[in-house]
Amino acid sequence: MTLRTALAAAPAIVLAAGAAHAQVEVQWWHAMGGALGEKVDEIAANFNASQDDYVLTAVYKGNYTETMTAAIAAFRAGEQPAIVQVFEVGTATMMAAEGAIYPVYELMAEHGADFDPADYLAAVTGYYTDPDGNMLSMPFNSSTPVLYYNQAIFEAAGVEEAPTTWPELEAAARQIIDGGHASCGFTTGWQSWVQIENFSAWHNIPIGTLSNGFEGLGTELAINSAAHVAHIQALADWQADGIFKYGGRRSDSAGLFYSGECAMYMNSSAAYAGIVDSVDFDFGVGMLPYWPDVAQGPDGGPQNSIIGGATLWVLQGQDSEVYDGAAAFFSYLSSPEVQAEWHQFTGYLPITTAAAELTEEQGFYAENPGTDTSIRQINLHAPTPNSKGLRFGSFVQIRDIINEELEAIWAGDKTAQEGLDAAVERGNDLLRQFEGDNS
C-alpha cells in the first residue's frame, strides 16, 4: 500500500469506527430549575450510564411558558428537540398540533419499548389520553393540591384535627383568629387551579361542557354555576374577618404560611419539600375541604382531585434511531425505582402503581406522614367526566382571565356572580377562537 492510498483510506476507517460507536443524541428540553433541575440532570446522567446506545441531553429552557414557546419556535425553524416538557394547561395546544407531535403510545409501539398503559395511575394518565384512551404524552411531574396546616397554631388554639369540610375549616379559622393565635385562617396558591378547577373535580361538578372539553373543541366553561359562585363568594366574604387572605397568583402566598400569619395553606403536593425547608414548626397535610351540601361524589362526599404539573411530549421530525432512544428513556423513566425516588424527593405524584407500592414498602409514607395524602386524594374514587381533568384550548390565557376576575372579586370591585360570569364570557370567546383556528 502506498502512502497515498493509506491516507485516502484512513478517513473512511475512522468514519466506520466512529459509526460503530456513535451514540445517538436525544435532546430533552425541560422547565425544571433549582433543586428539581439538578434532579433532572441526575436522571439523565443515570440513564446515560445505564446503556451505551443513546446520549440524553437535558436542557433547561426557563419556566413552563418559556420552554413551550421555545420548543414551538424551534419546531417552526426545524430545530426542535425530540422531547419537550409541557405543562398541563398546554395539553390542548399540543394535542391540536397533529403533525407536530408523535403520540407516546405510537412511539412506544413503533420503537419496540415495553409499554403497558395499565401500569400508570389512571388519575394521572386520564389527563393526557385521547378519547380512545391512548396515551399521548408521558407523565413526568404531576401534583395535586392539598391542605397544609400549622400544627403549632392548631394546638395552641385547641383545634383537634384538620378540617375536612369548608364549614369545619371556617370554624377552625374563627377559633384560631378569635384566640389571637394567627391573624389569618388560610391562603391559597394557584387560585384557578385550586379554588376553581380542583374545586369542581373534588365536588364532581363540571368545569366545562363536553366532559370538561375532552369530547370536543365546542366546549364552554361552566364555572359560574351556583356552587362555584357560592364558594367564591364565601371566600370573598371571609376576607373581612381574616379567615381568607389572598397572596398572589402563583405560590407567592407561601410566605403567609411560612411566617405563621396564616394557619392553613392550600397548594400543590409538590410544595411539601419547600415547606420542610422553610418552617420550624410542625405542620400537617390534609385533603382539600369540601362543601357537604354541594359534593356529588359516589358516597355524597368528595370525588377525586385532579392533577397539575407537566408531561413529556415527543415532537416529529427526528430520525428513527432518536425515537428509539426516546422510547428507551421513557421505559427507564417509568421504572419503579426511578419514579419512586423522584416522587419521594419532589413530592410529585408517582406515575405508576408500582412506584407508589415501592415507596410504601420502603417505609417512606410512615416516616413522612402526610406525603401520601396526594395519592390518596387523586385515587379517592374512579374519575368521572367531571374529574378526569380538563382540556380547553388557550387555557394559559383563560387561567389569566380567571385570575383577573378573581382578583376583581377579592378587591370587592365585583361580586362572585359578576366576576365568574365575566370569566365565562371572556373564556368562551377564546375557546371559540381556538375552535376556529383548529378546525
Add this chain to the structure above:
Amino acid sequence: MQKRVTFNSRTLPYLLVAPQILITLLFFIWPAIQAVGQSFQREDPFGLRTAFVWFDNYIRLFGDPFYYHSIQITLVFSLLVTLLSMGVALFLATMADRVIRGATGYKTLLIAPYAIAPVIAGVLWLFMFQPTIGIVAYMLDQLGYDWNYHVHGNEAMMLVILAAAWKQISYNFLFFLAGLQAIPKSLIEAAAIDGASPTRRFWTIIFPLLSPTTFFLLVVNIVYAFFDTFGIIDAVTSGGPGSPGATNILVYKVYSDGFVGLDLGGSSAQSVVLMIIVIALTVVQFRYIERRVHY
C-alpha cells in the same frame, strides 16, 4: 459657518453608514414587515395551518374593551414614568453639578442603576414591597395600612411606575449633568451679579439652555416607557391585578398574548398598532415640541 464634513470619495460615506443601516434593516425593518404580514393571518402555534383573514385580527382588537383600557393605562404609565424619572434626574443633576468634593463618588452611585437589568430592578422593588416578605410592606402594615398590590390595582401601578422610573433616572441624570456642565459659567455668574435668585437663574437661564437635552430625553424616555419596561411588569405584576389588568400595558399585552397565549396573529396586530402609536408620538414631538427647543 457651516459644520459639514466633506468626503472626497463618493462611496466612503455609504460604507460608513452601511453597518447601521444593515442592523436597522435586519433587526427592525425586517421583523416589522413580518409583523405586518402576520397581523393579517391566523395561525396555530406550530405554523401547521395558516389562514389569511384580512383585518379580522384588527377588528377583534378594536372590539375589545380591554384593549382600550390597556391604551389608557399605557398613556398614564408612560407619562408618569417620564415625568418622574426626568424630574428627579434633573433635580439630582443640578445638585450634583454643585458638588465639588467627592463628586465622582456621587455620580457613580447615581449612574449605577442604569447597569441593572429591568427584571432585576423589578425584583429589587419586589423585595421591598412584596406584601408577604417585603420590608416596606411590613412597615406599612405596622402603620395600619393594608398594602397588597396583588389586590389593589393602584398600588400595583404605583409600584411599577416607581421601579421603571428609578431605573431610568441614571440615564437621564448623565445627560442632564453633561448638559449642565456645557452651560457657560459666565452666563450664570452674570445673572447672579445682576441679583437673580437661584430659582430665577434656573428657570430663565439654565432650563432654556438645557432644552435640547430635555427634548432628547423626552423622546427617549417615552420610547423607554412604551417598550423597555416589559421586564419590570413581568417580574412585578405580570400585568395584574384585577380585570382588566391594572398594569397590562400595551407592550406587555403584546408579549402575553403572543408568547404566553400563542395568539401570533392577534399579537402581531397589537404590535403594529403599538408601532404606529409610537411613530405618531415621535412625529408630534418633533413637529410641535422641537419648535420650542433652542439649540
